[in-house]
Amino acid sequence: MLLEILGTGCTKCKLLHEAVLKAVTESGVNAEVRKVEDIAKIMEYGVMSTPALVKDGKILVAGKVPTPKEIASWLVA
Amino acid sequence: MRTRTANAVLVTALIGWWLLYTSLACLSGSVVSALGIDHGSHMGASLAFLLFEVPKVLMLLVLIVYAVGVLRSYFSPEKTRQILSKFPEGVGNVLAALLGIATPFCSCSAVPLFIGFLTAGVPLGVTFSFLISAPMVNEVALALLFGLFGWKVAGLYLLTGLAVAMLGGWVIGKLRMENHVEDWVMKVRGSTDVLDSDMRWVDRLRAGIEAVRDIVGNVWPWVVAGVGLGAFIHGYVPTGMLASFMGKDAWWTVPLAVLIGVPMYANAAGVIPVVSALLEKGAALGTALAFMMSVTALSAPEAILLRKVLKPRLLATFFGLVSFGILLVGWLFNLLLT
Numbered sequence: 047m048l049l050e051i052l053g054t055g056c057t058k059c060k061l062l063h064e065a066v067l068k069a070v071t072e073s074g075v076n077a078e079v080r081k082v083e084d085i086a087k088i089m090e091y092g093v094m095s096t097p098a099l100v101k102d103g104k105i106l107v108a109g110k111v112p113t114p115k116e117i118a119s120w121l122v123a
Numbered sequence: 124m125r126t127r128t129a130n131a132v133l134v135t136a137l138i139g140w141w142l143l144y145t146s147l148a149c150l151s152g153s154v155v156s157a158l159g160i161d162h163g164s165h166m167g168a169s170l171a172f173l174l175f176e177v178p179k180v181l182m183l184l185v186l187i188v189y190a191v192g193v194l195r196s197y198f199s200p201e202k203t204r205q206i207l208s209k210f211p212e213g214v215g216n217v218l219a220a221l222l223g224i225a226t227p228f229c230s231c232s233a234v235p236l237f238i239g240f241l242t243a244g245v246p247l248g249v250t251f252s253f254l255i256s257a258p259m260v261n262e263v264a265l266a267l268l269f270g271l272f273g274w275k276v277a278g279l280y281l282l283t284g285l286a287v288a289m290l291g292g293w294v295i296g297k298l299r300m301e302n303h304v305e306d307w308v309m310k311v312r313g314s315t316d317v318l319d320s321d322m323r324w325v326d327r328l329r330a331g332i333e334a335v336r337d338i339v340g341n342v343w344p345w346v347v348a349g350v351g352l353g354a355f356i357h358g359y360v361p362t363g364m365l366a367s368f369m370g371k372d373a374w375w376t377v378p379l380a381v382l383i384g385v386p387m388y389a390n391a392a393g394v395i396p397v398v399s400a401l402l403e404k405g406a407a408l409g410t411a412l413a414f415m416m417s418v419t420a421l422s423a424p425e426a427i428l429l430r431k432v433l434k435p436r437l438l439a440t441f442f443g444l445v446s447f448g449i450l451l452v453g454w455l456f457n458l459l460l461t
Contacts, residue, residue, distance in 0.1 A: 054234065090312065094236045
């Protein structure tokens with residue numbers, strides 16, 4: 047699967063990136079994690095509060111940083 | 124957790140909060156006495172102030188941030204945008220300023236929000252009303268103002284802050300500066316779906332706890348540092364020392380406060396306790412509030428971010444108008460309050 051982290055480089059965006067990497071490692075799913083920092087691309091998803099997490103084109107969460115455990119539960123679902 | 128259990132926990136917590144809050148003065152006094160420090164000394168006065176103010180302000184902050192956190196679970200930028208795109212300017216400016224209080228907002232997402240609003244058909248002026256109100260009139264500022272100055276000052280800050288946001292945005296709308304938005308912005312094709320959030324009452328209560336952890340977790344060192352500095356001034360700086368050069372008779376202190384405050388980017392939590400200490404020593408309230416408003420509403424980092432979407436003239440107009448509004452508020456306060 048493709049996991050995209052939308053954010054323009056704020057502190058929370060970095061935290062989300064770390065949390066996602068941790069969730070991927072811990073759950074052992076096969077995923078590519080990619081950062082999207084271009085504002086025009088971010089807007090294509092209609093996200094207005096960064097950071098946001100997108101799984102295969104679908105927005106999972108926007109505007110907050112969930113725990114790695116929460117993220118992992120979405121990855122296996 | 125079931126709804127009934129959650130409500131029982133909530134009510135118990137609120138009662139506990141109230142009991143602790145009302146006995147704070149008594150508790151802090153007995154701590155100072157137990158340490159064997161004279162209440163009349165500089166040290167005693169400073170310590171009593173610190174031991175009373177820090178827990179008091181933090182407790183108020185927790186309560187208000189929690190309440191706003193629960194309230195905010197009913198709002199989202201997407202929903203706010205949907206509402207605002209349906210109203211014309213005027214009514215839109217009023218609604219935008221009001222929704223700015225309740226909608227979750229972080230100045231780091233000012234740019235995506237700006238683009239998202241505009242491309243969904245929210246008028247430029249209405250978008251600005253939201254962008255002015257959201258960072259300035261927030262729960263942290265209001266909780267601290269209430270805790271340190273009482274409900275009258277908090278209320279005045281709320282009303283004048285909203286007025287600056289409504290009028291500032293309205294004027295920008297009237298200036299018809301749509302062509303001063305960077306050209307690429309209007310070409311963005313974004314989805315305008317509203318994310319479904321199917322939250323139960325228990326989830327909303329949990330959202331409040333998350334807000335407390337997130338916000339109070341971040342601002343508490345500022346509160347302690349700010350009140351600590353306040354405590355020092357309370358005990359050591361002579362009363363009235365600042366009145367001569369920061370008092371209400373010196374008209375130029377308000378523009379000076381705005382000039383210093385605009386480029387600064389600081390947390391409301393870090394500024395307010397210092398402001399309170401300055402006030403106590405004779406600085407004028409209008410000057411102090413103008414300083415606080417300009418610190419929270421505008422900042423140099425925000426200007427750099429917004430420059431990506433605004434051409435220089437619109438950016439300058441935005442900063443100029445809001446600074447001018449804050450200036451008027453400062454003078455008004457100094458004029459009305461003694």
